[in-house]
Amino acid sequence: MKHEKAKVKIIPLGGINEIGKNITAIEYKNDIVVIDCGLKFPDDDMYGIDLVIPDVSYLIKNKEKVRGIFLTHGHExxxxxxxxxxxxxxxxxxxxxxxxxxxxxxxxxxxxxxxxELIRVKPRDVIKLNSVSVEFIKTNHSIADSVAIAIHTPLGVVLHTGDFKVDFTPIDGVPMDFARFAEIGKKGVLAMMADSTNVERPGYTMSERVVGENLFKLFSKAKGRIIVATFASNIHRIQQILDAARALNKKVAVSGRSMENIVAVAKELGYLECEDDVLVSIDNINKYNNNQVVIITTGSQGEPMSALARMANAEHRKVAIVEGDTVILSATPIPGNEKLVSKVINQLFHKGAEVIYKSLDEVHVSGHACQEELKLMLCLVKPRFFIPVHGEYRHLKQHCELAVSVGVSENNVLIPENGAIIEVNRNGIKKNGNVTAGQVFVDGLGVGDVGNIVLRDRKHLSQDGILTVVVTISREDQKVIAGPDIISRGFVYVRESEGLMDEAKEIVKNVLKECEEKNITDWASLKGRVRDELRNYLYEKTKRKPMILPIIMEI
Amino acid sequence: MKHEKAKVKIIPLGGINEIGKNITAIEYKNDIVVIDCGLKFPDDDMYGIDLVIPDVSYLIKNKEKVRGIFLTHGHExxxxxxxxxxxxxxxxxxxxxxxxxxxxxxxxxxxxxxxxELIRVKPRDVIKLNSVSVEFIKTNHSIADSVAIAIHTPLGVVLHTGDFKVDFTPIDGVPMDFARFAEIGKKGVLAMMADSTNVERPGYTMSERVVGENLFKLFSKAKGRIIVATFASNIHRIQQILDAARALNKKVAVSGRSMENIVAVAKELGYLECEDDVLVSIDNINKYNNNQVVIITTGSQGEPMSALARMANAEHRKVAIVEGDTVILSATPIPGNEKLVSKVINQLFHKGAEVIYKSLDEVHVSGHACQEELKLMLCLVKPRFFIPVHGEYRHLKQHCELAVSVGVSENNVLIPENGAIIEVNRNGIKKNGNVTAGQVFVDGLGVGDVGNIVLRDRKHLSQDGILTVVVTISREDQKVIAGPDIISRGFVYVRESEGLMDEAKEIVKNVLKECEEKNITDWASLKGRVRDELRNYLYEKTKRKPMILPIIMEI
Known part of the structure; x- marks a missing residue:
């Protein structure tokens, strides 16, 4: 067999070995197609960071090749x-x-x-670029209008599933486009990238419709108001809440900025069907009896500033939880949010509400495919090469094993990395070099101005606080003119630790005296001495290591 | 009916609406019996805190009444x-x-x-104090030798279940003392406090023995070394690991300080049966073939400094994970630890190990009773009054509902609070007043010297860092002699933000000039002005709010 020299490059710039900031570049000759452009919420140790975005220097360097960003769906x-x-x-x-x-x-x-330039497409649309064309294929997910993306190259099709599940009874009535997946599978797909989120779960993810049935039952039983917290972007969930409310002659109000935004957009674009008399303003809910009212709200992740958390905390301006309310958390805590969610549930119970959540009833289903669905996708598309994406390493590893179990050759699966260049053609797949990839921190208005040193300092400050030591010294004779003063923040409760601070001051004085006697004018080493002596003393006395910041004012 | 005046007081000093620091005072006339004395691990927002312990001022104030601390089991x-x-x-x-x-x-x-003074007791032992006596009753839990505690008072029995599950086939061969629970139940129990941890889970918790069977199967299949991470205190789990290893002619080594400590204690006291040739030193494992080696280790919660985390990270001095190793996480992540555990799992997979954890196989069971077991306890003991403990509010609420569902009168259940005095006799139960209760922070050697102000400062510092502004001013004429200097930590990467810091300095200079012109010598208000002006400027430019610490040196 003659070896082709041409190759398709697949370069994930985010989303691998992490949850979030999904973005992948597919490059063929002079064309780069970018799939998705997501953010990630900061980890616990990214102190003070608001958002994390991918480093796209590679795309900027190759600006003239980038044909566009192609989105699979509207999640953050x-x-x-x-x-x-x-x-x-x-x-x-x-x-x-x-x-x-x-x-x-x-x-x-x-x-x-x-x-x-924003371009609206429909499933099965094909966008022709120079050497490649990009096709959109309908899938199902926890947000409406999600698609997989197939990139047709002269070397074959590269398919990216996007986030997906297989829902035979979806709320919009249109299951994923099995026929088209089968068709491109039959013609031959060079490589497939697929969603690995739920690869650890055997069986099938339940249909979204199951949630609607359970919500209807809960709505029927509820004696008072109903408050449902869910993801703002889950239009189908919201549709089902509206449907259940309408069937039971209840009114629905919306609370929370992102929820209001998305409901407005979805209604305007025709993704939410709802008679005008069902949806009412949150300002008007008091005009109705409690058993006529349903409130849809944000805060299903326990976010402290969300509408639901404010209701639970008696800080919401328009809704106070009262005995008789039924609160439904129609979502599962995202890993890391368990404690926040738990706190809100406790507060709601405390206010007298009945609270329904995942451990108690089926009020949520996942938007991601479980093992059997992933196998179905693999069997429809029958990719020559398989690259698992959208998951941590353990998910990617297990997705590879799953692919092999349904017939992909063991040599034809590859676990990607952010920044690694994956080269593929009919003859093989391999990693060949790296491009810059990584995370850029967004903190307030700053994008990228907070790096690892700042984060390291914030972590240090958060653990044991800071001691500032200030002294004014004469430039001429190195005599101390004022100070030393020691001011601490976040270290100890000062009133109870006067003795400690007094002794610390004595230690600094001794260092200064010594330096004066030795005529030391090298402030850096003076500061170093102060820092070392203080650090040792404080650690011995408290087993803490506050940041020590010596400042010398020269006059 | 004549109303008795005498009352038993039940005062939880910790463990209610929280997970951890379990401690309850039972008071009758001049006797106080304290049940347990636990700690809590700090929440995420308790920056830098090592441990949280209960505030026991009430006990100290009533020192002469306290007859002893009675422990249900040996968990932290x-x-x-x-x-x-x-x-x-x-x-x-x-x-x-x-x-x-x-x-x-x-x-x-x-x-x-x-x-x-440490006093060893056996189940069914009764300790007679002045007006009350304390009895120990065997239960099952995820640590050996756990007991419930019954306090016999002239007004009736107050029973505290401790942490328990119902295990019909426990590893030590002795199920909980059903007969004794039934007996005191028949005689009549005034009030029962019971473990609420798993009240949300229907059905039964599986027997510890199931884990042993699964471990044996996994051990039999493993081709290379086996590394099992579990809680150090779970002696029965460790026994089962030893048994499986012995049956398959494997050697067992132990890694991790707390694991080594507990294994030593348990062996010495006869709680671990193990022939001498099974347990080997971790230093000697290289003398055996990989398929002969089992390592028991700490780190099942992903703790960054634990033995398992160090192995996963290639930082363990004696064990490096290699392809072919099977790592079993025989534990479930405690809420809040999910991300840490996930990280370790990913690293282990990355090193080539096969990793078995809860989502993939039954390698762990809970130590706490599910709904049917809780009902069994309620039906055996038939308490007149019921007080759920050991849980968050939602657990306590649902445990009350469960008690009512098996016949406890709705008026006879009461949700406790830390510090609330619960008064109970045959005629009724009610909260009557409060004692001091709360949390004391342990940070390094300091116990209680870190309070809310220090924590608030640490949180502030962790979010946006600190800006220290120093200036030396003449006492005589308020003229600036040196400075202002601005030094920041954890705020911005200074080299990229020189302009910002220069402008900040200008703002401080202007404030100082104004104050000099106005002859302001009130340093507090001068500092206030500096802080306000800088805060506004920085927020406008960066949308961040670092701590601002103005320091004036007077000479």
Missing amino acids: DHIGALPYVLKQLNVPVYGTKLTIGIVETKLKEHGLLSST | DHIGALPYVLKQLNVPVYGTKLTIGIVETKLKEHGLLSST
Whole structure:
């Protein structure tokens, strides 16, 4: 067999070995197609960071090749970095109607709407670029209008499933496009990247419709108000809440900024069907009896500033939880949020509400495919090469094993890494080099101005606080003119530790005296001495290591 | 019916609406019996705190009444605060053999062993005090030698279940003492406090024995070394690991300080049966073939400094994970630890190990009773009054509902609070007043010297860092002699933000000039002005709010 020299490059710039900031570059000759552009929420040890976005230097360096950003769906981990990336890389953005609708709201807030070319596509649309074309294929997920993306190259099709599940009875009535997946599978797919989120779970993810049935039952039983917290973007869930409410002659009000935004966009674009008399303003709910009222709210993750947390905390201006309310948490805590969610549930119970959540009833289903669904996708598409994405290492590893179990050759699966260049053609797949990839921290208005040193300092400060030591010294004769003064924050409760601080001051005085006697004018080493002596003394006395900041004022 | 005036007081000083620091005072006339004395691990927002212990001022105030601390079992959340509390309150400590064995190790570390009276008891032992007597009743739990405690008072029995599950086939061969629970139930129990941890789970908790069977199957299949991470205190789990290893002719080594300590204590006290040739030193494992080696280790919660985390990270001095190793996480992540555990699992997979954990196989069972077991306890003991303990509010609420469902009168259940005095006699139960109760932070050597102000400062520092502004001013004419200097830590990466810092300095200079012109010598208001002006400027430029610390040196 003659070896082809041409190759497709697949370069994940995020989303591998992590949950979030999904973004992948597919490169063939002079064309780069970017799939998704997501953000990640900061880990616990990223103190003070608001958001994490991918490092896209590689795309900026190859600006002239980038044909556009192609979105699979409208979740933050797939579109959230767009406003930041578009500021550096002004390229067209393609997506289905709802996805683009959500992107519009986002770009408006960042003042980028007029400068960005947004292109609405439909499933089965094909966008022809230079040497490749990009096709959108309908899938099901926990947000409406999600698609897989197939990139047709002269070397074969590269398919990215996006986030997906197999829902035979989806709320919009249209299951994923089995026929099209089978068709491209039959013609031959070079490589497939697929969602690995739920690869650890055997069996099938339940249909979204199951949640609707359970919500209806709960709504029927409830004696008072019903408050449902769910993800703002889960339009189908919201549709089912509206349907259950309408069937039981209840009114629905919406609370929480992101929920209000998305409901407005979805209604305008026709993704929410709802008669005008069902949806009412949150300001008017008191006009109805409690048993006529349903409130849809944000806060299903226990976020401390969310509408639900404020209700639970008696800090919401319009809704106070009372005995007789039924609160439904129609979501599962995302790993890391368990304690926050738990806190809100406790507060709600404490206020007298009945609280329904995952451990007690089936009020949520996942948006991601379990093992049997992943196998179905693999069997329909029958990719020659398989690359698991959207997961931590353990998910990717297990997804490879799953692929092999349904017939992909063991040599034809590959676990990717952020930044690694994966080269593939019919003859093989391999990693060949790396491009810059990583995380950029967004903190307030700053993008990238907080790095590892700042984070290390914040961590240090958070553990044991800081001691500032100030002294004014004469430039001429190294005599101490004022101080030393020691001011601490976050170290000890000073009033109870006067003796400690007095002794610390004595230690600094001794160091200064010694330096004066030895005529030391090298302030750096003087500061070093102060720092060392204080650190040792404080550690011995307290087993703590506060940051020590010596400041010398020279006059 | 004549109303009795005498009452038993039940005062939880910890463990209610929280997981951890379990401690309850039972008071009758001049006798106070204290049940357990546990610690709590700090929440995420308790920056830098090592441990949280209960505030026992009430016990100290009533020192002469306290007859002793009676322990239900040897878990940290039931015994961990002992070294701190005993320093303030030197009373006898009662517990079963293993519990006291574990306490001894702990007191030795704190130099308290010789000054503490430790009393070993057996199930069914009764300790007679003045007006009450205390009885120990065998239960099952995830640590050996756990007991419930019944306090016999002239007004009736007050029963505290301790942590328990119902295991019909426990590893030590002795199920909980059903007969004794039934007997005191028949005679009539005034009030029962019971473990609420698993009240949300229907059905039964599986027997510990199931884990042993699964471990044996996994051990038989493993081709290379086997590394099992579990809780050090789970002696029965460790026994089953030893048994499986012996049956398959494998050697067992132990890694991790707490694991080594507990195995030593348990072996010495006869709680671990193990022939001498099974247990080998970790230093000698290389003498055996990989398929002959089992390593028991700490780190099942992903603790960054634990033996398992160090193995996963290639930082363990004696064990490096290699392809072919099978690592079994025989534990479930405690809420809050999910991400740490996940990280370790990913690293282990990355090193080539096969990793078995809860989502993949039944390698762990809970130590707490599920709904049917809780009902069994309620039906055996038939308490007149019921007080759920050991849980968050939602657990306590649901445990009350469960008690009512099996026949406890709705008026006879009561949700306790830390510090609330519960008064009970045959005629009724009610809260009547409060005693001091709360949390005391242990940070390094400091106990209680870190309070809310220090924590608030640490949190503030962790979010946006600190800016220190120093200026030397003449006392005589308020003229600036040196500075202002601005030094920041954890705020921005300074080299990239020189402009920002320069402008900040200008702002301070202007404030100082103004104050000089106005002859302001009130340094407090001068500092206030500096802080306000800088805060506004920085927030406008960065949307961050670092701590601002103005320091004036007067000469």
